[in-house]
Amino acid sequence: MIKFFFLMLIFSGPLWAVRKTPRSQSGLEAGVELRALKRFKRYLFLAETKNREEILGSSYHQMLIGSYYRVTKRLRFGLFLQGEQGLRWDQDWRKKDGTWQWQKIDNRWDFSTVGDVTFVDKLGSHWLWEIKNRFYYYHSRQSLQLRTRPGLRYFILKDGKPLWQIYSEFEAYVPVNYGTRSLYEYWAYLGSLYQVTPRFAFGPVISYRERWFHAYSSFESKTQQTFREKFSSTYVGLSAVYNW
Amino acid sequence: MKSFIGLSIILFFSFSVEAETYRILFQKGAVKFLRAGKIVSPPAMTGDLIKVPEGGLVVLRSQHQTLKLMGDTVITPLEDPQEGTVIELIRGAIVSQVTGKYKVKTRFTGFGVRGTQFFVQSNPEGDAWMCVQEGVVNVRKDDQSVDVPAGKGVFVDSLSISTPQFYAWTKDINWKMTSEEGELDQKLHIEYDLLENFYD
Numbered sequence: 001m002i003k004f005f006f007l008m009l010i011f012s013g014p015l016w017a018v019r020k021t022p023r024s025q026s027g028l029e030a031g032v033e034l035r036a037l038k039r040f041k042r043y044l045f046l047a048e049t050k051n052r053e054e055i056l057g058s059s060y061h062q063m064l065i066g067s068y069y070r071v072t073k074r075l076r077f078g079l080f081l082q083g084e085q086g087l088r089w090d091q092d093w094r095k096k097d098g099t100w101q102w103q104k105i106d107n108r109w110d111f112s113t114v115g116d117v118t119f120v121d122k123l124g125s126h127w128l129w130e131i132k133n134r135f136y137y138y139h140s141r142q143s144l145q146l147r148t149r150p151g152l153r154y155f156i157l158k159d160g161k162p163l164w165q166i167y168s169e170f171e172a173y174v175p176v177n178y179g180t181r182s183l184y185e186y187w188a189y190l191g192s193l194y195q196v197t198p199r200f201a202f203g204p205v206i207s208y209r210e211r212w213f214h215a216y217s218s219f220e221s222k223t224q225q226t227f228r229e230k231f232s233s234t235y236v237g238l239s240a241v242y243n244w
Numbered sequence: 245m246k247s248f249i250g251l252s253i254i255l256f257f258s259f260s261v262e263a264e265t266y267r268i269l270f271q272k273g274a275v276k277f278l279r280a281g282k283i284v285s286p287p288a289m290t291g292d293l294i295k296v297p298e299g300g301l302v303v304l305r306s307q308h309q310t311l312k313l314m315g316d317t318v319i320t321p322l323e324d325p326q327e328g329t330v331i332e333l334i335r336g337a338i339v340s341q342v343t344g345k346y347k348v349k350t351r352f353t354g355f356g357v358r359g360t361q362f363f364v365q366s367n368p369e370g371d372a373w374m375c376v377q378e379g380v381v382n383v384r385k386d387d388q389s390v391d392v393p394a395g396k397g398v399f400v401d402s403l404s405i406s407t408p409q410f411y412a413w414t415k416d417i418n419w420k421m422t423s424e425e426g427e428l429d430q431k432l433h434i435e436y437d438l439l440e441n442f443y444d
Contacts, residue, residue, distance in 0.1 A: 037442045039404050044442060073407055073439050120439065128438050153443075161371070161436040165443075193443060198402055201443065241443050244403060 020100045021227035022093050022213060027055035031237040033205070038244055044068040044076065055233050059106050060086035064114065078116030082136070083109055089141070090179070090216045093227075100223075112136045128153040135176075144176040151189075165193050165201075173211075181228075185211035191239060202240035209233050263290040264321060264329060266304040266311070270423045273300020273315070290323050296336065301429050303421060309346060310421045312339040312428060314365075327356065333372075337365035337432070341421055353400045354384040360394075363417050365434060372400045373434050375414040399437050406440050 031052025038045040050062040066080030087110045092103045113136075120130040132149040151169035155162045173185035191205030215226040266288040268275075277284050278293040288294055288304065296302055298316040305311075306321075309329060313319060317336025324330050328345025331338065338348065340362055347356040351370030355362065360379025366372045374381065375397035383390045383398055388405050392398055396408040418430035 035444055037444065039442075046444060048444070073409065122438055128441075155438060157436065162438070162441060167443075243442060 020095075020219075020223045020225050021215070022100075022102065022229050024229045024231065025055050026232045027234075029054050029209075029233045029235040031060075031235065033237060033239045034242075035240070036242045036244075042070045044070060044078075046078070046080065052235065052237065054086065055231060056102060058086050058088070058104075060084070066114070068116065068118070074119055074121050076116075076118050078114070078118065078134075080114040080116065082112045082114050084112070085109055088211075088213070090213050093213065093219065095222075110138055110140065112138045123152075126155050126157065128155070141178075143178045145184075146174040146176050148172050148174065161198075162195050164195070167191050167193070180214060181212065183212075185209070187235075193239065193241065199243050200240070201243075202238065205235075205237050205239045207235040207237075209235055263323060264306040264309070265289055266292075266294075266306045266321065268302060269305050269310070269421075270301070270303040270428060272302070272429070273297045275300055275302045275313075288321070290321050290329075292320065294319050294321075303423075303428065308342060308344040310341040312421055314338070314430065333364055333366045335366055335368050337363065339363045339417070339419060339421070350400070352385055352402055353405070356382045356384065361419065363414075363419075365432070370402060371436075373411075373413075374398050374400070375411065375417060377417075377419050399440065404440070406437055411437075 029052050031050065033050045035046065035048045045067045046064070048064040052060050054060050062082065062084045064080050064082040066078060068076040068078040070076045085108060086106050088105055092105055093100065094103050096103065115135045116132065118130065118132045120128055123129050130151045134147045136145045136147065138145070149169055149171040151167060153165050153167040156164040169189040171187040172183055174182060175184055187207050187209045189205060189207045191203060193201040193203040195201045210230060210232045213227070213229050213231070220226050268286050274297055276295040277286055277288045278295070279289065279291070284292070294313065296313045296315055296317045300315050301313065303310065303312045314337040317338060318334040319338065320332040320334070322330045322332060327347050329347070331348045333348050333350050340346065340348065342357060343359045345358060347354050348364045350364065350366040350372040353372050355364055355374055357379060360381060361377040362381050363375045364372060374383065374392065376392050376394050378394055381392045383392055383400065383405050385400055385405050390398060390405045390408060392408040395410060397411045397414050398408050399406040413432060413434050416430060416432050418428060420426055420428055
């Protein structure tokens, strides 16, 4: 009998423990992305906004402004300032009112300085390939993140000018001075842009996105638990670009 | 005294603007010359509208210029006291071999030279492709000004002038200006420079 209770204690132990870790999530996200680009000599000024409804009922808003400098036709450097609302970090899994839960993040701003190195070149007469590397320094968290994005574009031309384009990109988020893993998030994009006028293009974009949230040290020391949960989502959106 | 000097300057420039006469060196197809809306016989004069039909070609020579107008091209040659000969390229392609002040104007752009040989093609939307064979061509659009040396070309649209560079399509430009040199026509497949497109 004693042996039976001992075995019960061993195998049912985890059922008694309160789960303090988040769960993996998946779902659909939708949004709009707008970009305005102004060329002036070797400078290419950029203003951008991204807005989307994300899983867990939160919304994300981003604004970025700054300029590229075209060192050569194919190579450009950029410096930008970015503000984001709705950015979710590991530390947003917190105890509130006695319960571990995701904090409301919709109205919190995260500001960052963004350094960009982009190389683009032709692959034949209808193709462009590109590699974009961006360093994001989040000031309030002193966190440095590298986002690297290789991409490929195919152009349907009319009278030698772009009419339609289809593009595919892959973007990886790599934490440089924080976290314990080498990849925190990635996006795989497939989109199209229709050239409505020489200055304005718009079209749909669909993306698959995965991101991971990990236990941070103070969580582990408080709870004696750990986690590595995945949020996966399909994003459907509209993208518009204005050049002048 | 001041008014006398001013009048002298005006008179000097007025007399220096001479109408050019363009005689035909070579013609293929039914090229039309219109003066005040009426079809006239060659030679063409400054101010005439010159229309080359699709598949046609004409080589015109004036005192300072030899112009080869490719098929489906419409131009009007004008004279300007400051700019010299100004060719309004309404559409199509033109190879120019010139001495003296000369400019080709498209809808958005002016290509100005002093003695050179260059090629300009423009579409009805005003986009223009230009390539220089000899000398230097100055390209002006709004407040932008770019000098294009021999061997290089630019693409100009309603937004900007591209960086002067070698374009593969320029290898097929036929620079011959007289039928004695050989075939004058050309088949060009001009392409937009995709690297001048930005979507981020």
